[in-house]
Amino acid sequence: MVLRDFSSPLRKMRGPKNPSLIFGNFREMENDPRVTQKWRKQFGPTFQFKGLFNTRTLYTVDLTAIDHVLKHNNIYQKRSVARPANNRLVGEGLLAVEGEDHKRQRRVMNPAFGTAQIRSLMDVFVDKSIQLRDVWIQEIRGGSTARIDVLSGLSKMTLDVIGQAGFDYKFDSLNGDGTPNEIHDMFHALLHAPNSARLRQLHAGPLLRLLPLPGRKLFKEARKKLFAIGNQMLSETKAAINTSGDPKSVSGGRDLLSLLVRANMSPDVPDHHRMSDSEVIGQIPTFFIAGHATTSSAIAWALHALSANQSAQKKLREELLSLPSETPTLEQLDSLPYLEWVVRETMRVHSPVSYVVRMAVTDDVLPLGTPYVDEDGTVHDTLLIPKGQMLRVPIVDIHTDPDIWGADAADFRPERWEHVPEAVHELPGVWANLLTFLAGPHNCIGFRFSLAEQKALLFVLIRAFEFERAVPDQDIQLSSSALQSPFVKSERNKGSQMPLIIKLYQA
Ligand code: HEM
Structure with a gap:
């Protein structure tokens, strides 16, 4: 070496x-x-x-x-x-495989993540956003404002969403009564505890798995739990398909796992393209890990950015209130230009995966x-x-490079999306000329899922509340790992958090 x-x-x-x-x-x-x-x-x-x-x-x-x-x-x-x-x-999930195995898995899984499927999940995104809104309303009750760690509620919400929309599985981590939830607590230890960024980096290198590194037990136990849940979910989904005899009638049948199992069992898929049971089970922890902390971190940063830019928050609220519905469709949300700009700007400056x-x-x-x-x-x-x-x-460094975006590249300014500089069109991203969801064969299969969930969350939360900073901007820090979790500098011992002052919005 x-x-x-x-x-x-x-x-x-x-x-x-x-x-x-x-x-x-x-x-x-x-x-x-x-x-x-x-x-x-x-x-x-x-x-x-x-x-x-x-x-x-x-x-x-x-x-x-x-x-x-x-x-x-x-x-x-x-x-x-x-x-x-x-x-x-x-395990052998999509995040871990390369070459022919990756191509084969991707081919079977792509249809489950198409626009039509995501559209059919919209009520899950909106219902869970409303549930989170109501939990925060309860926390405010008694006063007109409250200081709330928004990351905590958002990560419970996104975990519940991936449970339900991903596997038709109810975590109910957002149940609001403070009952401990084993899976939520396990993800918290892996992703948001004070030392979790360091542990994840330590466990990233191939050589390092040979060493008795701290956190090894945590990873081993998490793996055991995730795979036990995965096994149970796969057998339940398969049983539902076998019992009904009609793959299309599986318990609602629109969650990602049901779609994927059905696609994998379809007579149109040649045998050598099918995924094995252990590959299908590998997708379960893959979706949990790839699909929940990323979206919750995105919205925590969006709320932080909107707290620091009150005029953008006001403009967004006016646009969202113009929709005459509490439960919008994906098309309705996609027709709102300022919402799109806010999401793009968050995904640019606060890309949840920074590299x-x-x-x-x-x-x-x-x-x-x-x-x-x-x-x-x-x-x-x-x-x-x-x-x-x-x-x-370095995704975030590219997204904030003044040579590409201009002198104010580091600022959160949704209006920039009205006319982005010519150089931006050279970015090879799969969405919006951004590398947030990467590009090429490994681009994020869940990007439409996440964007729809983000829009539903912003729609419900910005209509209901006004958000203000709870601590000065310079006290909010980033974790050093690839996942951009926020910390409060003076409260590092509390792990990741994003405290904000929340007020009920009154027109
Ligand atoms: C804001 C939210 C999200 C961000 C920023 C994000 C970002 C990314 C990035 C950068 C990659 C490429 C990783 C690499 O190749 O090293 C990726 C891959 C992946 N993401 Fe996402 N993701 C998000 C949400 C989701 C959701 C909601 C799901 C599933 C429901 C998901 C599932 C996956 C999977 C399975 C892969 C592996 C794709 C492949 O290698 O073919 N992601 N994501």
Whole structure:
């Protein structure tokens, strides 16, 4: 490994000093999740930094390079594929597979995530948003305002949604009576506890699974629980299909799992394209993990941004109140331009997944839009990538790059979507020219699901409440992991949270 590093074609690439052979630049990135933006200013759009155990990692916001990486998933793959399925929280689910297995699973699963299916789930998104609204109204009762950690309610709401819309399974974590919920508490420990960002990063590398790292027990138990639930759900869904004899009559039959099991059993699918039971079960923790904390973090950031930008909040409320319905359809929500801009702007500045990491599985030549200059002053038009090279796609840094978005790139300003700069059209995202849901074969299969859920939440909550900041902006911090969870600087011991002052809205 050391020899390979000395002979790497990237060894002369510029980048920040490496302060530690064990932690590399990890601690600087943990202390300041935005430090990569400072390095980008110092070293240009393409540079290197060191990860844990001195792993050289390539960083680039160069769109020609990013496009190449995301399109060529035969070369640039996820690290997790190096780990055996029985060690992963997501088993053999879509988040973990590559190559032919990935193509096959995606083919069976794509239809369950189409617009027609998402439209049919709209009542779940709206009902659960109304339930959350009523929980907050209860908390306010007695006074006219309350300080509420919105992230906590939102993560219960999104967990209930993925349970019901994903698997026709009632978690009832939003039941409002404070009853502890085992699954919600497990996700809290994994995603929102004070040390969870660090634990997730520690468990990310293939080598690291060999070490007795802290948090190993937590991951093992979570895996056991998730797979036990998965097994139970799959047998219930299959039994419902077998009992009725008609796959179309499964308990409402519109949840993702029922759609997926039906699609997988369909006579139109050739045997060699079908998913095995363990692949189907792997999708269950996959949807939980990919589909709930991302959306709750998105809306927590949206409410935070709207608290800091009261005129945008007011404009949005006026537009939402113009709809003469408490329970809008997807078409009605999609017809509201300012709501669309607010969602886009949240997904740009506060993209819940702030970066993804890839590893080159073969040597490659990476094309660059902007050449890089190495330590010796030599200019390179392309990058020679050795097999095993790690590479970071810094989603939020690209979304807030002034060279692409203009001088106010870091500001939350929904109106920018009226006319975005020409350079934005070069971003290869699957939606709205943003990389929030990535691009290429691994783009987020659940993006329509999440956008519909986000719109339903904003519709219900902004019509019912006024949101204001509870702590100064600079006290809200980001976690250092890929999932952008918010923290309060002075209350780190409480884990992720987003406290806001909430008032009942009175016209
Ligand atoms: C704001 C919300 C969401 C964001 C920001 C988001 C973001 C992403 C990103 C960046 C990826 C690519 C990961 C990678 O390749 O390294 C991804 C993949 C994925 N997402 Fe989402 N996601 C969201 C919501 C959802 C929802 C609601 C679901 C399911 C109901 C979901 C299911 C998945 C799955 C299964 C994959 C793997 C796709 C593949 O590799 O083919 N996501 N998501």
